[in-house]
Amino acid sequence: MIQYWLTRILLSPFSLLYGLGIALRNxxxxxxxxxxxxxxVPVISVGNLSIGGAGKTPHIEYLIELxxxxxxxxxxxxxxxxxxxxxxxxxxxDQVRDxxxxxxxxxxxxxxxxxxxxxxxxxxxxxxxxxxxxxxxVLLDDAFQHRSVQPGLNxxxxxxxxxxxxxxxLPVGRLRENRSGAQRADVIVVSKCxxxxxxxxxxxxxxxxxxxxxxxxxxSKYSYFSPYAIFNPSERISLEEDTAVLLLCAxxxxxxxxxxxxxxxxxxxxxxxxxxxxxxxxxxSTLQRSFENRVEKNKIILTTEKDAxxxxxxxxxxxxxxxxxxxLPIKVDFLDQDGVxxxxxxxxxxxNMKV
Numbered sequence: 325m326i327q328y329w330l331t332r333i334l335l336s337p338f339s340l341l342y343g344l345g346i347a348l349r350n351x352x353x354x355x356x357x358x359x360x361x362x363x364x365v366p367v368i369s370v371g372n373l374s375i376g377g378a379g380k381t382p383h384i385e386y387l388i389e390l391x392x393x394x395x396x397x398x399x400x401x402x403x404x405x406x407x408x409x410x411x412x413x414x415x416x417x418d419q420v421r422d423x424x425x426x427x428x429x430x431x432x433x434x435x436x437x438x439x440x441x442x443x444x445x446x447x448x449x450x451x452x453x454x455x456x457x458x459x460x461x462v463l464l465d466d467a468f469q470h471r472s473v474q475p476g477l478n479x480x481x482x483x484x485x486x487x488x489x490x491x492x493x494l495p496v497g498r499l500r501e502n503r504s505g506a507q508r509a510d511v512i513v514v515s516k517c518x519x520x521x522x523x524x525x526x527x528x529x530x531x532x533x534x535x536x537x538x539x540x541x542x543x544s545k546y547s548y549f550s551p552y553a554i555f556n557p558s559e560r561i562s563l564e565e566d567t568a569v570l571l572l573c574a575x576x577x578x579x580x581x582x583x584x585x586x587x588x589x590x591x592x593x594x595x596x597x598x599x600x601x602x603x604x605x606x607x608x609s610t611l612q613r614s615f616e617n618r619v620e621k622n623k624i625i626l627t628t629e630k631d632a633x634x635x636x637x638x639x640x641x642x643x644x645x646x647x648x649x650x651x652l653p654i655k656v657d658f659l660d661q662d663g664v665x666x667x668x669x670x671x672x673x674x675x676n677m678k679v
Contacts, residue, residue: 339493363449363462366677367464368464370387370468371468376575383544396461400441401465401466402465403427406420418431438452482513483577484529485580506533511542515545529541542658549655550563551626553649555642567620568622571593573597574630575630585626605641627649632651
């Protein structure tokens, strides 16, 4: 504990300098010395104040499934950790290194939507519209700090177990900007909640967030479904009590996932890597040896949908060694009546959008 606090004290000057830089940048936008661009096409942004783990990808997918039955949806992402540069249309046959794992996941999962990557959202949106003029809404993935674009609907996510109200600026904590940045959001979604939340706890969290008059605070959770074979999605299994699971994950915050899997099976052995980690042959060889050394009759390798996109590059290895790799699908559900409120908010924005 002493070492923990000593580390925070030593890092606090760096957090102060970082915070001053972010505050200066935001003040330039606030005084209009730097200007945000608005577009005639509806733009919905999903982001967070912290460095990953709040559930942006599942919430983007929630919006895709909510809106695509009615309009043509497009997604624009930075394509974090991709090796390519500039604007790029994402195709299902692309390599992860060229497109990024999350954009490629969207493209492969939803064949009827347009997906693109660009470091600059301000130039990426016009390029995307040029290639897909039928697009009627652009979803911006992880764009809360990208002030160059003014979204019509700004959604901020914050984790239930570590809300931004209890976090600190980098490098002491995980915040990418000051807590006051939350005031730019139209709706704040507390993500990764338990199945139920006592009304008094929900009220306490809402008061801690201290929403402005124009803001809503809603609560969401994950729902998990039967795992499917990574190379044959039609093959599904159930997680049984006598199953041993080797959980392979390279996501920002895996605690919520680990907790769920642990409740379903006899044992979970987690192989955890940094977010967006590119798996190597050595990683797969280690996993193979560990799997083969397990004595349980019922044993599988389980991973996330995002990690599965990166594992596709090792398809030959996985198939050659007959590794039973399964993917655990998830989707976002809102607590109580919050889903009705959120859906109406998104649809009303689109209906009231003035071109």
